[in-house]
Amino acid sequence: MKNIIFIAPPAAGKGTISDYLVKNYQYEHISTGDLLREEIASGSEFGQKLDVILKSGSLVDDETVIRLVNHKITSLSHQAFILDGFPRTLGQAKVLDEMFRELNIHNNVVIYLSVDLDTVLKRVTARVICPKCKRSYNLNNEKLKPIHKDTCDDCGYALIRRDDDNEETFKVRYESFIKNTKPILDFYQDKGMLKEIDATLPLEVIYDRIENEAKND
Ligand SMILES: [Zn+2]
Numbered sequence: 001m002k003n004i005i006f007i008a009p010p011a012a013g014k015g016t017i018s019d020y021l022v023k024n025y026q027y028e029h030i031s032t033g034d035l036l037r038e039e040i041a042s043g044s045e046f047g048q049k050l051d052v053i054l055k056s057g058s059l060v061d062d063e064t065v066i067r068l069v070n071h072k073i074t075s076l077s078h079q080a081f082i083l084d085g086f087p088r089t090l091g092q093a094k095v096l097d098e099m100f101r102e103l104n105i106h107n108n109v110v111i112y113l114s115v116d117l118d119t120v121l122k123r124v125t126a127r128v129i130c131p132k133c134k135r136s137y138n139l140n141n142e143k144l145k146p147i148h149k150d151t152c153d154d155c156g157y158a159l160i161r162r163d164d165d166n167e168e169t170f171k172v173r174y175e176s177f178i179k180n181t182k183p184i185l186d187f188y189q190d191k192g193m194l195k196e197i198d199a200t201l202p203l204e205v206i207y208d209r210i211e212n213e214a215k216n217d
Pocket of ligand 1: 051098130131132133134135152153155157
């Protein structure tokens with residue numbers, strides 16, 4: 001399978017799909033957030049520097065992130081990977097491109113999971129959680145719905161919406177994602193690497209499409 005650079009707006013289903021690909025195709029899932037946390041947990045000198053930067057509330061610069069990604073990718077022996085959460089800017093996309101050239105990695109596809117704001121907002125606002133036992137429910141899904149509307153099946157507490165699923169906050173996150181991602185998509189489109197998949201399709205169809213796009217030529 002080809003390496004996948006996976007780009008998707010929040011709540012488009014990227015997590016579920018990544019899990020599926022890891023399970024069925026032995027992909028290595030590379031998330032830059034995880035890489036940063038692992039480096040810090042390792043206690044290395046570099047990790048300690050990162051810890052200071054993150055605790056100060058600053059962003060880690062592109063060079064550092066690419067260094068971590070590079071290290072991770074070169075540690076894999078012929079295993080295909082999914083890059084998740086990277087690149088986030090056009091600058092990062094260009095550095096990544098350079099890195100792939102240096103490492104002689106050309107077997108890549110960019111999958112963009114597209115979904116409009118209204119659809120994704122409906123998904124997000126359908127997620128509710130029990131404040132007592134933290135069990136989560138989805139009001140739009142027959143299998144994940146509570147038996148009695150608004151109360152937890154297990155403890156009878158009134159269900160609440162998760163804080164970060166607040167509609168306004170979500171809209172802002174979604175819109176800033178679209179704005180920041182547009183130049184990256186254009187960049188990959190020009191290179192002929194971009195494959196767009198409609199995230200509102202049934203999951204089985206999405207899996208099929210990705211399997212086709214990521215199949216080795
Ligand atoms: Zn509960």
